Amino acid sequence: MTTLLTILTPGxxxxxxxxxxxxxxEYYRLDTRFATPGGEPVTSAGGLSVAPQLAVEEIDPSDYDALLVNGGSIWQQPDAPDLTELLQSAHAAGTVIGGICDGVIPMARAGLLDDRRHxxxxxxxxxxxxxxxxxLFVGSPRAVLDRGIITAPGTAPVSFMGAVLEALGLRTGDLDFYLGLYAAEHQAGSSSAASS
Known part of the structure; x- marks a missing residue:
């Protein structure tokens, strides 16, 4: 079964x-898992508490088809978790790697963006x-996929989803419909707010 592992951090x-x-x-029936530093529960910026399945330090990249780094302000801090060895090992194993918002920062630190569009x-x-x-930096409001590496600004969760699933070989008409559905409010001609 295709397995995605998302790294979450406090905040x-x-x-x-x-x-x-x-x-x-829910739709693709893939296995989704979560890891945090030390395997500790974390609370999101919005107050959502998550108990992970494992610690970042226990990750074996060969066990996962995609390794994703969720953004958060921690990645800008000097004491941010060091994912360099993990990301380089995942890249060497051919694992799809994605980062969104500040989750792109550890990918850059690991050298994964030195030779591909991002x-x-x-x-x-x-x-x-x-x-x-x-x-090779691309100023894009959408996710960029280049040879199994996906990067996105924090404002692009819909195209990030599409790029990750595409990198996993799941780009179909169904995915295009799903992306259109969730991006519909951003289409030209849509009103900025509903009126009552």
């Missing part, structure tokens, strides 16, 4: 991988990581 941004995990689990919240969010892929 993680609830909305960034919620749609992906819900669609993967995006983030903005180019200014990555220089302190030491990465050398600035010339």
């Amino acid at each position: 993680f941004a609830d909305w960034e991988t919620a749609l992906l995990n819900a669609g993967a689990r 995006t983030a919240n903005g180019p200014e969010s990555l220089p302190d990581t030491g990465y050398s892929g600035g010339a």
